[in-house]
Amino acid sequence: MEDGAGASRPATGMTEKCGVVGISLAERDAALPTYYALYALQHRGQESAGIVTHDGFQQHQHVEMGLVGDAFDESDIDALTGSTGLGHVRYPTEGSLDKSCAQPFSVSFRGGALGLSHNGNLVNADEVRDELAATGHAFTSDGDTEVIAHDIARNLLEADLVRAVKRTMERIHGSYALTIMHDDTVMGVRDPEGNRPLCIGELDDGYVITSESAAIDTLGGDLVRDVQPGELVVLHEDGTGFDAYQLFERDRSAHCFFEYVYFARPDSVIDDELVYEVRRDLGRELWAESGVDTDVVMPVPDSGRAFASGYSDAAHEDGASVEFAEGLMKNRYVGRTFIMPTQEARERAVRLKLNPIRSTVEGKSVTIIDDSIVRGTTSNQLVELVRDAGAEEVHVRIGAPAILAPCYMGINMATRDELIAADKSTDEIREEIGADSLSYLSVDAVASAIGKRRDDLCLGCVTGEYPYDIDGETTDREVERPGVASADD
Numbered sequence: 001m002e003d004g005a006g007a008s009r010p011a012t013g014m015t016e017k018c019g020v021v022g023i024s025l026a027e028r029d030a031a032l033p034t035y036y037a038l039y040a041l042q043h044r045g046q047e048s049a050g051i052v053t054h055d056g057f058q059q060h061q062h063v064e065m066g067l068v069g070d071a072f073d074e075s076d077i078d079a080l081t082g083s084t085g086l087g088h089v090r091y092p093t094e095g096s097l098d099k100s101c102a103q104p105f106s107v108s109f110r111g112g113a114l115g116l117s118h119n120g121n122l123v124n125a126d127e128v129r130d131e132l133a134a135t136g137h138a139f140t141s142d143g144d145t146e147v148i149a150h151d152i153a154r155n156l157l158e159a160d161l162v163r164a165v166k167r168t169m170e171r172i173h174g175s176y177a178l179t180i181m182h183d184d185t186v187m188g189v190r191d192p193e194g195n196r197p198l199c200i201g202e203l204d205d206g207y208v209i210t211s212e213s214a215a216i217d218t219l220g221g222d223l224v225r226d227v228q229p230g231e232l233v234v235l236h237e238d239g240t241g242f243d244a245y246q247l248f249e250r251d252r253s254a255h256c257f258f259e260y261v262y263f264a265r266p267d268s269v270i271d272d273e274l275v276y277e278v279r280r281d282l283g284r285e286l287w288a289e290s291g292v293d294t295d296v297v298m299p300v301p302d303s304g305r306a307f308a309s310g311y312s313d314a315a316h317e318d319g320a321s322v323e324f325a326e327g328l329m330k331n332r333y334v335g336r337t338f339i340m341p342t343q344e345a346r347e348r349a350v351r352l353k354l355n356p357i358r359s360t361v362e363g364k365s366v367t368i369i370d371d372s373i374v375r376g377t378t379s380n381q382l383v384e385l386v387r388d389a390g391a392e393e394v395h396v397r398i399g400a401p402a403i404l405a406p407c408y409m410g411i412n413m414a415t416r417d418e419l420i421a422a423d424k425s426t427d428e429i430r431e432e433i434g435a436d437s438l439s440y441l442s443v444d445a446v447a448s449a450i451g452k453r454r455d456d457l458c459l460g461c462v463t464g465e466y467p468y469d470i471d472g473e474t475t476d477r478e479v480e481r482p483g484v485a486s487a488d489d
Helices: 031-040 074-079 125-134 144-156 161-171 213-218 257-263 275-290 304-317 343-353 377-388 426-433 443-450
Strands: 019-025 048-054 059-065 084-090 105-109 112-122 174-182 185-190 199-203 206-210 222-226 231-235 242-246 296-299 328-330 354-356 365-370 393-398 437-440
Touching: 019 031, 019 112, 019 174, 019 185, 019 231, 031 048, 031 074, 031 084, 031 206, 031 213, 048 112, 059 074, 059 105, 059 112, 084 112, 084 174, 084 185, 105 144, 112 144, 125 144, 144 161, 144 174, 161 185, 161 231, 185 206, 199 213, 206 213, 206 231, 213 222, 257 275, 257 443, 275 304, 275 393, 275 437, 275 443, 296 304, 304 365, 328 377, 343 354, 343 377, 354 377, 365 377, 377 393, 377 426, 426 437
Parallel strands: 296 365, 365 393, 393 437
Antiparallel strands: 019 084, 019 206, 048 059, 048 084, 105 112, 112 174, 174 185, 185 231, 199 206, 199 222, 231 242, 328 354
């Protein structure tokens, strides 16, 4: 992704992009497989990592700041006994960068022990928190995950697991893919719009629920299917199977299109679509809509690689001779530029992170393909880098529509004031980044490549219309925001 999604968070609450895991095995401890699954999901969060297990008698927890490999050592894994467990990796935001918001969140109460991992963002967390606080619940963080955990815990005092989760779902509003553990029972739940991905995998001796199928592959398992929007999946404690409960139905879904464009691993299958092939199709659509017959097309690594491959193939099919080439080399020891805390750090990181291959671009016309332009700073520097390396023309193609509004659903996106497309035309952006031409992909082309109806995608960041009732924003459908005065049926 370009330089973008990490400077600030909307006033509605935490905006974090995370990875979740829940595992139930027949006999062996769940901690090590959970650890491996978190490694497979490391791209979804680099701020903190945590695991909670249950041994049938008590809950065990280890949560630390940092990458998965830094957060755990062998003794930590050995201490996490029990055949059921949860895992979580958290994506950095500017606020609450401490262990109070690290996950899984765990709590012990009269009804037992509860653990919860959350990917997404609630838009009514403050309302639910205030109502719970008024009834005596004490909160230790400003995150919405703790709000969900407290609400489920309260409902578990009066209802069974399925009804308790349903009552909470009736009160919370927003994006969530959850893995939950009540004592030694592991569950997964996806919000009724299916905004964030969640899938079920079968292992030799159990089952796993996780954000992406790549984690299932890492464990040597098989993808069973996606958790459906509005569905609760309960894994059997002995690892022999699972039960599924469709708690809510919607006429439309709101799958996050940005999972396919950027965030998910290319080898993951999300809602029956292999992300790599979707990105290649996005590249094909780019050529169809705005192809330019340059000598070279080259990706901004890593997500741009599949776009550029599809773009080049489509060009060749049309008789153009656009060569696919790796013209930008990535220093893999530099983090993603858009999670740098300041603009100065982001600008410096671009040159630390990417270096052009002069022989690929010198004396040639070049098309650069990236997944997005957020602030414009990185694109400007990339164009400058390629020109300095000798390119005669530099054209920029983006495998997504222009981002003109913030994300409230879990990606730590910039505010409108920082989004270059919020108040500039495509030609003005082209001039600002110094490109010979600039084109974005249309929303309809994105929907076609993903293989879903436009109405079933969350497109808020590129249309300014959201699938949830967000204060001060426009909705793209009829949305009924739940009241939170009572948790009664």
